Amino acid sequence: MRVQRIPNPLPAALAVFGALVALREGLVAFGAFAAILIVLLAAGTFLHGAGALGGGDVKLIAAVCATLGVHDGAIFLVSTVLAGGVLGLAVATLQGRLRESLANISAVALPLAAGVRPAPIQSSTKMPYALAIACGALTITILVVHQQ
Numbered sequence: 001m002r003v004q005r006i007p008n009p010l011p012a013a014l015a016v017f018g019a020l021v022a023l024r025e026g027l028v029a030f031g032a033f034a035a036i037l038i039v040l041l042a043a044g045t046f047l048h049g050a051g052a053l054g055g056g057d058v059k060l061i062a063a064v065c066a067t068l069g070v071h072d073g074a075i076f077l078v079s080t081v082l083a084g085g086v087l088g089l090a091v092a093t094l095q096g097r098l099r100e101s102l103a104n105i106s107a108v109a110l111p112l113a114a115g116v117r118p119a120p121i122q123s124s125t126k127m128p129y130a131l132a133i134a135c136g137a138l139t140i141t142i143l144v145v146h147q148q
Contacts, residue, residue, distance in 0.1 A: 004128045006056030011063040018067030029069075036073060037066035051121070057129045064137065072140055080136030084129055091127040101125050 015037065022033035044058030053061075061080065065073035092101035104121045111118040 004054070004130075006054070006060050006130060008056070008059070011056070011059035014060070014063040014067055018063065021067070032070060033066045036070065037062050040065050051124065053129060057133065060130070060133055064133070068140065072144065075143060076136045076140045078136075079139035080132050083135035083139075084132035087132050087135075088125065088127060092125045095125060097125050 018033055018037075019030065022030040040062035041058065044053060044062055047053045048055050048058050061077070065077055067073075068076055088101070089098065092098045100123070104124060107121065108118045
């Protein structure tokens, strides 16, 4: 796969679907949908600006979380982040860049934990985050189906 791009119509269609479902459930549900979407787009824009996520990834994650709602959206988000971490370490290992990737994680995480802005990362391991998003979606699907 040469082009790592999530087409805009995909998250847009999901967001429209989620908004319609939320409207059908009432104004409170629609307000929750809108709040989740706005918060995650804002946070995702920050991550995109830092080079941590692609713009399509941000839009897709926000649309999925908003459509799923607070509970299932949180499970999806945590599952996606965990899958992204595991996949990122696997890609770094396969590319022979594990030591450099762990140093980058440390260079970002420690200042953030101390409340200080981290220095920009010089180089990073790139990977298609849509695979991690798919793992998060699969996790929430399995959990929802298992509950029924």
